[in-house]
Structure formats: C-alpha cells, structure tokens
Amino acid sequence: KQHNQQTLGEIVVNFFETFANWDWSSDICSIRNGAALSREEKGWLEQDPTAIEIIINEESKRVGKHSLSIEDPFDLRRDLSTVLRAEGVMDIHEEILRMWFGICHGESWQQLCAVRNPDKHISDEKLDLFHDLRNKDxxxxxxxxxxxxxxxxxxxxxxxxxxxxxxxxxxxxxxxxxxxxxxxxxxxxxxxxxxxxxxxxxxxxxxx
The missing domain is CATH 1.20.5 (Single alpha-helices involved in coiled-coils or other helix-helix interfaces)
Known part of the structure; x- marks a missing residue:
C-alpha cells in the first residue's frame, strides 16, 4: 500500500495533465487499478456514432457505447460513461483541456475556475432552496x-x-x-x- 506524498496542488496538476493526454481511443480509465486499462483487454471497444460525429452532423442520436469509458470500481461490468450525451462527452474533453492549458500558462485558480458561459450560468439564488425565506424573520x-x-x-x-x-x-x-x-x-x-x-x-x- 502506497501513501500519497504529493501536495494538493500537485495532485490537481497531475490529474489534468493525465486526462488532457489520455488516449481514450485505446484506453479506459480504471479507478480500481489507478491506471489505464486497454479497451481490448476489457472488451469495451468504442462504438459508433462518436460524440464528435453527432455534433458535426447535428444529430440527436445517443453516443455509441464506451465513448468515454470509465470502469465503475464497485460494478466492474458497468461503464460510467453510458449516461453521457454527445454534448456531455465534448464538454468533459473541453473542460479538461481548458484547465490544463490554463495551468500551463500560469493562470490563477480564480481564472481556472471562472464560469465558462456566464450567460447560461444558473445563479446561486436559484440553486438556494431557501432563498425566499432568508429575508423573513x-x-x-x-x-x-x-x-x-x-x-x-x-x-x-x-x-x-x-x-x-x-x-x-x-x-x-x-x-x-x-x-x-x-x-x-x-x-x-x-x-x-x-x-x-x-x-x-x-x-x-x-x-x-
């Protein structure tokens, strides 16, 4: 059993570096192994249509199975990516790359965590279930x-x-x-x- 020797900052940097360079076409993410697992070894070959194909063709289809494969550590038969739509797959890729490029360019934590689309952002007030009660005695x-x-x-x-x-x-x-x-x-x-x-x-x- 290995004990972590990295700081929190190093863990964050290594996380985004790892997944920004991850080869999703040939590997899946195995949390139980803490490392990559080949698609062939797991038997989870990526199926059509891919997320990028759906976005380019402006289709409303579901993404093919095992598009962004992450093995469930508790149920090894389950791929956690099965719930994702094409937009979700692309958003995850984009956000990981955005964070990694920002880290490489020395951006501050505030800049890295800035809201990507402020016009589409749901305000904290709308997420607050008790916002209508806070001003009442x-x-x-x-x-x-x-x-x-x-x-x-x-x-x-x-x-x-x-x-x-x-x-x-x-x-x-x-x-x-x-x-x-x-x-x-x-x-x-x-x-x-x-x-x-x-x-x-x-x-x-x-x-x-």
Whole structure:
C-alpha cells in the first residue's frame, strides 16, 4: 500500500495533465487499478456514432457505447460513461483541456475556475432552496410553516376521502357477485315449483 506524498496542488496538476493526454481511443480509465486499462483487454471497444460525429452532423442520436469509458470500481461490468450525451462527452474533453492549458500558462485558480458561459450560468439564488425565506424573520417563517401544515393536513384528508370512495367503487363488483351467488342459492328450483302447482291443482279440483 502506497501513501500519497504529493501536495494538493500537485495532485490537481497531475490529474489534468493525465486526462488532457489520455488516449481514450485505446484506453479506459480504471479507478480500481489507478491506471489505464486497454479497451481490448476489457472488451469495451468504442462504438459508433462518436460524440464528435453527432455534433458535426447535428444529430440527436445517443453516443455509441464506451465513448468515454470509465470502469465503475464497485460494478466492474458497468461503464460510467453510458449516461453521457454527445454534448456531455465534448464538454468533459473541453473542460479538461481548458484547465490544463490554463495551468500551463500560469493562470490563477480564480481564472481556472471562472464560469465558462456566464450567460447560461444558473445563479446561486436559484440553486438556494431557501432563498425566499432568508429575508423573513422567525415569526413569518413559523406562520408560513403553520399555514403549509394546515394545507397539507386538508389535502391529506381529501386524499383519504378519495381513497375510501375508490375502495367502495372497487368493492361494487365483489358485492354484486356476492349478491348474485346468494340469489342463486335462495331461488326455488323448477321441479319444486312444478310439484307445488300440481299439489294446488289437485286440492282445488279434487283430482288425485
């Protein structure tokens, strides 16, 4: 077992240097090995279409399997890149190269981490789930919580009523079948009706 002897800065630099020069066409990234693993050895050959082909042809297809292969360290059969679209593959390549070129040109950490497309950047406020509560005092927040709790309880009651009604509707066929079965059991058989009519006729006519 080897212990890390590098500083955090050295680790960051080595990371981007490694993946900026990574040969994705012949190797996959094996986290469990901490090194490259050949596609042939793994059996993960890159399939068409490639990300660059999709972007150039302006197609809406999914990227071919194993386009940016990274072996899942917990499930060795799973390629973590299967969730990527063509734009995602190209974005990863671009960002790694951008960081590496910036490091090589001595850019500051602030410059390296600058937002690439500020016009498309989602503000921190939109990512903050509680931004609408931060300017309210505790009393207002508690009042809102109480109001929402009441609304939730009312909604749960309505849901319960709907579920009860649905259960009743679902029971109708069962009850109907049960009624029909009972009626079948209490109906007088035809031969008994016939026998009773004969008996009444004989009593009325005296014909035995």
């Amino acid at each position: 505790k009393k207002e927040v508690n009042a809102s919580i109480s109001d929402y709790t009441t609304q939730l309880e009312q909604l749960e009651k309505k849901i319960e009523v709907c579920n009860n009604e649905r259960e009743k509707v679902q029971k109708i066929p069962v009850i109907t079948n049960l009624r029909d079965e009972i009626q079948k059991k209490i109906l007088i058989p035809a031969y008994r009706i016939e026998a009773e009519l004969v008996r009444i006729y004989q009593r009325l006519t005296g014909d035995h």
